[in-house]
Amino acid sequence: MMWKPLTCVEICAGAGGQALGLAKAGFTHVALIEYEADYCKVLKENRPEWNVICADIHDFDGRPFKGVDLLAGGVPCPPFSVAGKQLGQNDERDLFPEAIRLIKEIKPRAVMIENVRGFLDPSFEEYRSSILKAIDGMGYCTKIELLNASDFGVPQLRPRVVIIGIKKDEQGVFEYPKGNPDKTLTVGQTLYDLMSENGWNGAKRWAEQANRIAPTLVGGSKKHGGPDLGPTRAKNAWAELGVDGHGIANEAPFPDFEGMPKLTSRMMARIQGFPDTWIFGNKKTVACRMIGNAFPPPVAQAVGEKIKECLENGYIDSESEKEFSQAAV
DSSP: OOOEEEEEEESHHHHHHHHHHHHHHEEEEEEEOOOOOHHHHHHHHHHHTSEEEEEGGOOOOGGGGOOSEEEEEESSSSSTTTTOOOOGGGGGTOOOHHHHHHHOOOOOOOSEEEEEEGGGGGGHHHHHHHHHHHHOOOOEEEEEEEGGGGGGGBBOOOHHHHHHEEEOOSSSOOOOOOOGGGOOOOOOHHHHHHHTTTTTHHHHHHHHHHOOOOOOOOOOOOSSSSSOOSSHHHHHHHHTTTTSSSOOBBSSSOOOOOOOOOHHHHHHHHHHHTTTOOOOOOOOHHHHHHHTTTTOOOHHHHHHHHHHHHHHHHHHHHHHHHHHHHHHH
16 A cells, blocks of 8 residues: 655744654645744754745635645644733734634645643633634534643643644544653753753752753743743742753853753753754744744654544545455446
Protein backbone atom coordinates (compact mmCIF):
# COMPACT_ATOMS: atom_id res chain seq x y z
CA MET A 1 0.00 0.00 0.00
CA MET A 2 1.39 3.44 -0.94
CA TRP A 3 1.30 6.00 1.84
CA LYS A 4 1.04 9.67 0.95
CA PRO A 5 2.35 12.27 3.42
CA LEU A 6 -0.23 14.03 5.55
CA THR A 7 -0.31 17.75 4.78
CA CYS A 8 -0.85 20.67 7.12
CA VAL A 9 -1.62 24.38 6.93
CA GLU A 10 -0.83 26.21 10.15
CA ILE A 11 -2.08 29.65 11.12
CA CYS A 12 -0.62 31.94 13.81
CA ALA A 13 2.53 29.82 13.62
CA GLY A 14 4.54 31.91 16.08
CA ALA A 15 8.07 30.61 16.65
CA GLY A 16 7.16 27.12 15.49
CA GLY A 17 6.40 25.14 18.64
CA GLN A 18 3.22 23.57 17.32
CA ALA A 19 4.65 23.20 13.82
CA LEU A 20 7.74 21.41 15.12
CA GLY A 21 5.62 18.99 17.14
CA LEU A 22 3.29 18.27 14.22
CA ALA A 23 6.27 17.75 11.91
CA LYS A 24 7.69 15.22 14.36
CA ALA A 25 4.28 13.53 14.37
CA GLY A 26 4.56 13.07 10.61
CA PHE A 27 2.80 16.08 9.06
CA THR A 28 4.27 17.96 6.11
CA HIS A 29 3.58 21.69 6.24
CA VAL A 30 2.50 23.17 2.94
CA ALA A 31 2.02 26.64 4.47
CA LEU A 32 2.66 28.42 7.76
CA ILE A 33 1.04 31.81 8.20
CA GLU A 34 2.53 34.27 10.68
CA TYR A 35 2.09 38.02 10.98
CA GLU A 36 5.23 39.16 12.84
CA ALA A 37 8.41 39.53 10.79
CA ASP A 38 10.75 38.40 13.61
CA TYR A 39 8.78 35.19 14.01
CA CYS A 40 8.75 34.57 10.25
CA LYS A 41 12.52 34.97 10.17
CA VAL A 42 12.91 32.41 12.97
CA LEU A 43 10.67 29.92 11.17
CA LYS A 44 12.64 30.27 7.94
CA GLU A 45 16.02 30.03 9.70
CA ASN A 46 15.05 26.85 11.53
CA ARG A 47 13.22 25.18 8.64
CA PRO A 48 14.23 26.67 5.26
CA GLU A 49 12.06 24.10 3.49
CA TRP A 50 8.87 25.41 5.09
CA ASN A 51 6.57 27.65 3.05
CA VAL A 52 6.35 30.56 5.49
CA ILE A 53 3.80 33.19 4.50
CA CYS A 54 4.43 36.39 6.46
CA ALA A 55 0.99 37.99 6.31
CA ASP A 56 -2.00 39.10 8.32
CA ILE A 57 -4.36 36.16 8.67
CA HIS A 58 -7.24 38.46 7.66
CA ASP A 59 -5.62 38.72 4.23
CA PHE A 60 -4.83 35.01 3.83
CA ASP A 61 -6.88 33.12 1.26
CA GLY A 62 -7.21 29.47 2.21
CA ARG A 63 -8.84 28.28 -1.03
CA PRO A 64 -5.57 27.35 -2.80
CA PHE A 65 -4.97 24.85 0.02
CA LYS A 66 -8.39 23.23 -0.15
CA GLY A 67 -8.39 19.60 0.94
CA VAL A 68 -5.24 19.47 3.08
CA ASP A 69 -5.28 16.88 5.83
CA LEU A 70 -4.95 19.26 8.79
CA LEU A 71 -5.60 22.92 9.54
CA ALA A 72 -3.85 23.78 12.80
CA GLY A 73 -3.09 26.86 14.81
CA GLY A 74 -2.95 28.58 18.15
CA VAL A 75 -5.11 31.68 17.88
CA PRO A 76 -3.99 34.55 20.15
CA CYS A 77 -4.62 33.85 23.83
CA PRO A 78 -4.84 37.38 25.38
CA PRO A 79 -8.63 37.63 24.76
CA PHE A 80 -9.12 34.66 27.11
CA SER A 81 -6.08 34.80 29.41
CA VAL A 82 -6.52 35.54 33.11
CA ALA A 83 -3.41 37.69 32.76
CA GLY A 84 -5.37 40.02 30.46
CA LYS A 85 -8.77 41.72 30.54
CA GLN A 86 -10.55 38.61 29.20
CA LEU A 87 -12.55 40.54 26.61
CA GLY A 88 -13.10 37.38 24.58
CA GLN A 89 -14.91 38.00 21.30
CA ASN A 90 -14.85 41.74 22.02
CA ASP A 91 -11.06 41.76 21.87
CA GLU A 92 -9.71 42.86 18.49
CA ARG A 93 -7.10 40.10 18.78
CA ASP A 94 -9.74 37.35 18.76
CA LEU A 95 -9.03 35.35 15.61
CA PHE A 96 -11.51 32.52 16.06
CA PRO A 97 -13.74 34.06 13.34
CA GLU A 98 -10.80 33.90 10.91
CA ALA A 99 -10.12 30.29 11.88
CA ILE A 100 -13.77 29.47 11.13
CA ARG A 101 -13.51 31.22 7.76
CA LEU A 102 -10.42 29.23 6.84
CA ILE A 103 -12.04 25.93 7.81
CA LYS A 104 -14.83 26.80 5.37
CA GLU A 105 -12.34 27.68 2.63
CA ILE A 106 -9.85 24.85 3.13
CA LYS A 107 -12.21 22.05 4.18
CA PRO A 108 -9.42 20.02 5.84
CA ARG A 109 -9.90 16.45 6.99
CA ALA A 110 -9.01 17.54 10.54
CA VAL A 111 -8.78 20.72 12.59
CA MET A 112 -6.61 21.46 15.64
CA ILE A 113 -6.92 24.76 17.50
CA GLU A 114 -5.24 25.45 20.84
CA ASN A 115 -5.69 28.20 23.41
CA VAL A 116 -5.26 28.98 27.11
CA ARG A 117 -7.20 27.44 29.97
CA GLY A 118 -9.15 30.70 30.35
CA PHE A 119 -11.09 29.79 27.20
CA LEU A 120 -12.98 27.27 29.38
CA ASP A 121 -14.13 29.92 31.88
CA PRO A 122 -17.90 30.05 32.44
CA SER A 123 -17.97 33.62 31.17
CA PHE A 124 -17.06 32.33 27.69
CA GLU A 125 -19.51 29.42 27.66
CA GLU A 126 -21.84 30.96 25.09
CA TYR A 127 -19.01 32.02 22.78
CA ARG A 128 -17.22 28.69 23.20
CA SER A 129 -20.39 26.82 22.29
CA SER A 130 -20.86 28.99 19.22
CA ILE A 131 -17.34 28.15 18.03
CA LEU A 132 -17.81 24.42 18.51
CA LYS A 133 -21.25 24.50 16.84
CA ALA A 134 -19.83 26.41 13.88
CA ILE A 135 -17.13 23.77 13.35
CA ASP A 136 -19.61 20.95 13.89
CA GLY A 137 -21.99 22.58 11.40
CA MET A 138 -19.33 22.39 8.70
CA GLY A 139 -19.33 18.60 8.96
CA TYR A 140 -16.90 17.87 11.78
CA CYS A 141 -17.06 15.81 14.95
CA THR A 142 -15.67 18.23 17.51
CA LYS A 143 -13.99 17.61 20.84
CA ILE A 144 -12.45 19.94 23.40
CA GLU A 145 -10.15 19.02 26.25
CA LEU A 146 -7.67 20.58 28.66
CA LEU A 147 -4.22 19.01 28.38
CA ASN A 148 -1.42 19.51 30.90
CA ALA A 149 1.99 19.91 29.30
CA SER A 150 3.62 18.19 32.28
CA ASP A 151 1.84 14.96 31.28
CA PHE A 152 3.93 14.91 28.10
CA GLY A 153 7.44 15.46 29.40
CA VAL A 154 7.33 19.27 29.57
CA PRO A 155 8.68 20.33 33.00
CA GLN A 156 6.23 23.11 33.70
CA LEU A 157 2.66 23.73 34.75
CA ARG A 158 1.14 24.64 31.37
CA PRO A 159 -2.49 23.67 30.80
CA ARG A 160 -3.72 24.24 27.25
CA VAL A 161 -7.14 23.83 25.69
CA VAL A 162 -7.05 21.80 22.48
CA ILE A 163 -10.04 21.74 20.12
CA ILE A 164 -10.12 18.91 17.61
CA GLY A 165 -12.44 18.54 14.63
CA ILE A 166 -12.51 15.41 12.48
CA LYS A 167 -14.54 15.28 9.26
CA LYS A 168 -17.66 13.19 9.87
CA ASP A 169 -17.00 11.07 6.79
CA GLU A 170 -13.63 9.90 8.17
CA GLN A 171 -13.56 6.29 9.35
CA GLY A 172 -11.07 6.83 12.16
CA VAL A 173 -12.05 7.99 15.66
CA PHE A 174 -9.90 10.56 17.44
CA GLU A 175 -8.90 10.07 21.06
CA TYR A 176 -6.81 12.56 23.04
CA PRO A 177 -3.35 11.36 24.14
CA LYS A 178 -3.10 10.37 27.81
CA GLY A 179 0.51 11.17 28.67
CA ASN A 180 2.51 10.06 31.69
CA PRO A 181 3.45 12.73 34.27
CA ASP A 182 5.67 10.25 36.15
CA LYS A 183 8.21 10.44 33.34
CA THR A 184 8.53 14.24 33.43
CA LEU A 185 11.84 15.54 34.74
CA THR A 186 12.20 18.25 37.37
CA VAL A 187 13.53 21.71 36.51
CA GLY A 188 16.84 20.76 38.12
CA GLN A 189 17.16 17.59 36.10
CA THR A 190 16.18 19.42 32.92
CA LEU A 191 18.58 22.34 33.29
CA TYR A 192 21.55 20.99 35.27
CA ASP A 193 23.88 20.69 32.27
CA LEU A 194 23.00 24.18 31.06
CA MET A 195 23.37 25.70 34.53
CA SER A 196 26.78 24.07 34.97
CA GLU A 197 28.22 24.71 31.50
CA ASN A 198 30.39 27.61 32.77
CA GLY A 199 31.62 25.63 35.76
CA TRP A 200 29.28 27.02 38.43
CA ASN A 201 30.23 25.37 41.71
CA GLY A 202 26.69 25.58 43.06
CA ALA A 203 24.99 23.92 40.08
CA LYS A 204 24.53 20.49 41.67
CA ARG A 205 23.14 21.95 44.89
CA TRP A 206 20.79 24.17 42.88
CA ALA A 207 19.56 21.24 40.76
CA GLU A 208 18.75 19.24 43.89
CA GLN A 209 16.69 22.15 45.24
CA ALA A 210 14.84 22.69 41.92
CA ASN A 211 13.15 19.35 42.45
CA ARG A 212 9.76 19.88 40.79
CA ILE A 213 8.25 21.26 37.61
CA ALA A 214 8.21 24.97 36.85
CA PRO A 215 5.29 27.39 36.88
CA THR A 216 3.92 28.35 33.47
CA LEU A 217 6.47 30.24 31.41
CA VAL A 218 5.21 33.59 30.17
CA GLY A 219 6.52 35.67 27.33
CA GLY A 220 4.70 38.96 27.75
CA SER A 221 2.79 40.76 25.03
CA LYS A 222 4.19 42.91 22.26
CA LYS A 223 3.12 46.04 24.12
CA HIS A 224 3.89 44.91 27.67
CA GLY A 225 6.41 42.69 29.38
CA GLY A 226 10.17 42.59 29.11
CA PRO A 227 12.57 39.68 29.27
CA ASP A 228 11.64 38.26 32.66
CA LEU A 229 9.53 35.43 34.09
CA GLY A 230 6.27 37.26 34.55
CA PRO A 231 4.21 38.89 37.29
CA THR A 232 5.02 38.80 41.01
CA ARG A 233 3.17 35.56 41.67
CA ALA A 234 5.14 33.77 38.96
CA LYS A 235 8.45 35.26 40.13
CA ASN A 236 7.72 34.01 43.66
CA ALA A 237 7.07 30.50 42.32
CA TRP A 238 10.36 30.60 40.45
CA ALA A 239 12.15 31.80 43.58
CA GLU A 240 10.97 28.65 45.37
CA LEU A 241 12.91 26.74 42.70
CA GLY A 242 16.00 28.88 43.30
CA VAL A 243 15.57 30.98 40.15
CA ASP A 244 15.65 34.77 39.99
CA GLY A 245 12.75 35.70 37.73
CA HIS A 246 13.49 39.42 37.53
CA GLY A 247 15.33 39.11 34.25
CA ILE A 248 16.91 36.78 31.74
CA ALA A 249 20.64 36.04 31.74
CA ASN A 250 22.87 36.07 28.69
CA GLU A 251 24.82 33.05 29.92
CA ALA A 252 25.04 30.47 32.69
CA PRO A 253 26.58 31.35 36.08
CA PHE A 254 30.36 31.35 36.42
CA PRO A 255 32.24 29.22 39.00
CA ASP A 256 32.08 31.58 42.00
CA PHE A 257 28.53 32.86 41.42
CA GLU A 258 26.50 33.34 44.62
CA GLY A 259 22.74 33.72 44.98
CA MET A 260 19.87 32.73 42.71
CA PRO A 261 20.69 32.30 39.01
CA LYS A 262 18.56 33.64 36.19
CA LEU A 263 17.46 31.52 33.27
CA THR A 264 18.91 32.06 29.82
CA SER A 265 16.64 32.04 26.78
CA ARG A 266 18.09 28.61 25.90
CA MET A 267 17.02 27.31 29.32
CA MET A 268 13.54 28.74 28.77
CA ALA A 269 13.35 27.02 25.39
CA ARG A 270 14.29 23.67 26.89
CA ILE A 271 11.62 24.05 29.58
CA GLN A 272 9.14 24.58 26.74
CA GLY A 273 10.28 21.38 25.06
CA PHE A 274 12.21 22.92 22.17
CA PRO A 275 15.36 21.13 21.02
CA ASP A 276 18.62 22.95 21.79
CA THR A 277 19.18 23.38 18.05
CA TRP A 278 16.13 25.63 17.65
CA ILE A 279 17.23 29.27 17.36
CA PHE A 280 15.25 32.38 18.25
CA GLY A 281 17.28 35.25 16.82
CA ASN A 282 19.50 37.80 18.59
CA LYS A 283 16.88 40.02 20.25
CA LYS A 284 16.51 38.78 23.82
CA THR A 285 13.16 40.43 24.57
CA VAL A 286 11.63 39.13 21.34
CA ALA A 287 13.17 35.68 21.84
CA CYS A 288 11.72 35.41 25.35
CA ARG A 289 8.30 36.44 24.05
CA MET A 290 8.51 33.83 21.29
CA ILE A 291 9.49 31.10 23.72
CA GLY A 292 7.09 32.03 26.50
CA ASN A 293 4.08 32.23 24.19
CA ALA A 294 4.82 28.98 22.34
CA PHE A 295 2.84 25.76 22.33
CA PRO A 296 5.21 23.06 23.67
CA PRO A 297 6.38 20.83 20.80
CA PRO A 298 6.01 17.57 22.80
CA VAL A 299 2.32 18.28 23.42
CA ALA A 300 1.73 19.16 19.77
CA GLN A 301 3.53 15.98 18.76
CA ALA A 302 1.40 13.82 21.08
CA VAL A 303 -1.84 15.32 19.74
CA GLY A 304 -0.56 15.20 16.17
CA GLU A 305 0.24 11.50 16.45
CA LYS A 306 -3.34 10.83 17.55
CA ILE A 307 -4.73 12.87 14.64
CA LYS A 308 -2.44 11.02 12.24
CA GLU A 309 -3.53 7.68 13.70
CA CYS A 310 -7.16 8.67 13.26
CA LEU A 311 -6.70 9.79 9.64
CA GLU A 312 -4.54 6.82 8.66
CA ASN A 313 -6.94 4.36 10.28
CA GLY A 314 -9.65 5.86 8.14
CA TYR A 315 -7.40 5.52 5.09
CA ILE A 316 -6.71 1.87 5.90
CA ASP A 317 -10.41 1.16 6.41
CA SER A 318 -11.41 2.84 3.15
CA GLU A 319 -8.66 1.00 1.24
CA SER A 320 -9.74 -2.30 2.79
CA GLU A 321 -13.35 -1.66 1.79
CA LYS A 322 -12.22 -0.86 -1.76
CA GLU A 323 -10.15 -4.03 -1.96
CA PHE A 324 -13.07 -6.05 -0.60
CA SER A 325 -15.45 -4.55 -3.16
CA GLN A 326 -13.04 -5.25 -6.02
CA ALA A 327 -12.55 -8.84 -4.82
CA ALA A 328 -16.32 -9.30 -4.63
CA VAL A 329 -16.64 -8.17 -8.24
